[in-house]
Amino acid sequence: MNVQDKRAIQQQLASNAITPGYMPGFGNDHETEALPGALPQGRNSPQRCPYGLYAEQLSGTAFTVHPPERTWCYRIRPSVKHSTRYRRIDVPYWKSAPLIDPEVASLGQYRWNPVEAEAGAALTWITGMRTMTTAGDVHTQVGMASHVYLVTESMVDDYFFSADSEMLVVPQQGRLRFHTELGILDVEPTEIAILPRGLVYRVELIEGPARGFVCENYGQKFELPGRGPIGANCLANPRDFKAPVAAFEQRDTPSTVTVKWCGQFHVTEIGQSPLDVVAWHGNYAPYKYDLTAYCPVGALLFDHPDPSIFTVLTAPSGSPGTANIDFVLFRERWMVAENTFRPPWYHKNIMSELMGNIYGIYDAKPEGFVPGGMSLHNMMLPHGPDKQAFEGASRADLKPGKLDNTMSFMFETRFPQQLTPFAAKEAPLQENYIDVWSDLDVHFDGTPEGKW
Numbered sequence: 216m217n218v219q220d221k222r223a224i225q226q227q228l229a230s231n232a233i234t235p236g237y238m239p240g241f242g243n244d245h246e247t248e249a250l251p252g253a254l255p256q257g258r259n260s261p262q263r264c265p266y267g268l269y270a271e272q273l274s275g276t277a278f279t280v281h282p283p284e285r286t287w288c289y290r291i292r293p294s295v296k297h298s299t300r301y302r303r304i305d306v307p308y309w310k311s312a313p314l315i316d317p318e319v320a321s322l323g324q325y326r327w328n329p330v331e332a333e334a335g336a337a338l339t340w341i342t343g344m345r346t347m348t349t350a351g352d353v354h355t356q357v358g359m360a361s362h363v364y365l366v367t368e369s370m371v372d373d374y375f376f377s378a379d380s381e382m383l384v385v386p387q388q389g390r391l392r393f394h395t396e397l398g399i400l401d402v403e404p405t406e407i408a409i410l411p412r413g414l415v416y417r418v419e420l421i422e423g424p425a426r427g428f429v430c431e432n433y434g435q436k437f438e439l440p441g442r443g444p445i446g447a448n449c450l451a452n453p454r455d456f457k458a459p460v461a462a463f464e465q466r467d468t469p470s471t472v473t474v475k476w477c478g479q480f481h482v483t484e485i486g487q488s489p490l491d492v493v494a495w496h497g498n499y500a501p502y503k504y505d506l507t508a509y510c511p512v513g514a515l516l517f518d519h520p521d522p523s524i525f526t527v528l529t530a531p532s533g534s535p536g537t538a539n540i541d542f543v544l545f546r547e548r549w550m551v552a553e554n555t556f557r558p559p560w561y562h563k564n565i566m567s568e569l570m571g572n573i574y575g576i577y578d579a580k581p582e583g584f585v586p587g588g589m590s591l592h593n594m595m596l597p598h599g600p601d602k603q604a605f606e607g608a609s610r611a612d613l614k615p616g617k618l619d620n621t622m623s624f625m626f627e628t629r630f631p632q633q634l635t636p637f638a639a640k641e642a643p644l645q646e647n648y649i650d651v652w653s654d655l656d657v658h659f660d661g662t663p664e665g666k667w
């Protein structure tokens with residue numbers, strides 16, 4: 216080993232002040248090592264791995280799926296050494312499907328003000344998770360849950376993984392650092408993070424309090440949508456997705472790992488940090504993406520296309536074209552359509568639409584759908600612009616105009632979304648939300664022009 220390599224090792228072992236590094240590309244086969252030469256070359260399982268590391272495969276798809284998604288980890292101890300017997304624990308606000316509470320009506324148009332942490336509450340990524348809706352069935356790996364997270368405290372010597380789900384994280388306030396087995400991801404508002412099923416991590420609060428939204432995907436992984444006639448570019452481009460470089464913790468302190476498994480939570484005590492992967496290669500990894508890199512494509516002459524045109528990521532359901540979840544982004548863009556009602560039209564949708572506001576004003580709801588707030592328009596329930604949006608857009612001078620300072624999103628699923636008791640009874644529900652449509656005027660007066 217040369218002097219430079221030795222120095223690199225010492226630096227890695229000593230470094231606590233971390234600047235995360237990233238590798239570009241969606242779904243790429245990455246390879247990365249935190250210590251030089253830690254990654255075996257030419258084979259996955261040499262008789263003895265460099266540095267005396269253990270080789271371990273993390274499979275994110277069945278072995279026989281094509282193309283398979285898996286990552287080879289080279290770690291100080293194998294994961295199995297990280298687990299003693301599991302003990303069930305209660306995490307009362309983190310719910311899973313199926314959850315149908317007879318006292319909760321999920322049929323309805325719903326809107327919430329931002330969920331806030333109680334003053335002085337100490338909330339971690341686990342205890343601060345507030346489930347709003349669940350859909351499908353976690354046991355059969357279909358459907359999803361939507362959550363708001365409220366984080367006021369870092370996880371210290373506590374780690375977590377979800378065997379149930381891939382987690383799509385959409386920050387709205389504050390900054391979080393995800394220390395994962397495969398490296399470190401820093402995320403803040405306008406960015407998203409995706410944490411694959413089975414990956415161990417802890418969440419550190421960098422700037423708080425932190426709030427955001429999570430889509431917990433029980434089904435097949437998120438992928439980039441086919442762009443069809445749009446061609447090879449625009450929407451979310453693969454190179455803008457970033458996976459972390461390897462980074463490991465060597466810390467022999469009593470720690471816990473909490474596991475979400477079939478909707479239940481279990482904890483196990485261990486004597487060290489489980490984030491001890493020194494090198495890895497593969498295509499099953501966490502990643503982040505900056506939503507401001509999203510290149511919207513839209514109507515250049517007239518009419519308002521379906522919002523599928525704004526899909527960032529889609530999680531297939533097995534029925535082609537009908538997603539388990541579409542993650543859809545409504546961001547800044549120019550509106551140029553002529554003789555067109557430019558905001559979303561009135562509609563009923565077989566898919567269920569859960570929306571959240573990251574910042575700014577959403578064109579269909581100029582008031583009431585505020586940053587940090589959410590709305591739910593469930594399967595086949597009519598909705599559309601409120602009175603102010605309808606009247607304004609019906610009379611607007613249709614010069615090209617920019618929708619500026621706006622970023623909202625939608626978790627759209629083929630499954631009806633059931634409200635949790637928290638969403639129905641504790642979260643700041645806007646009781647009179649449906650009144651936004653109640654005084655829409657009748658413009659019909661029997662004449663072709665109508666009455667305005």
Ligand SMILES: O=C(O)Cc1cc(O)ccc1O
Pocket residue numbers: 520521522558559560562564568579592598599625
């Ligand atoms: O309901 C919503 O605001 C989301 C939405 C936006 C749009 O442009 C078209 C359809 C749709 O459901």
Ligand SMILES: [Fe+2]
Pocket residue numbers: 562564568592598
């Ligand atoms: Fe809609």
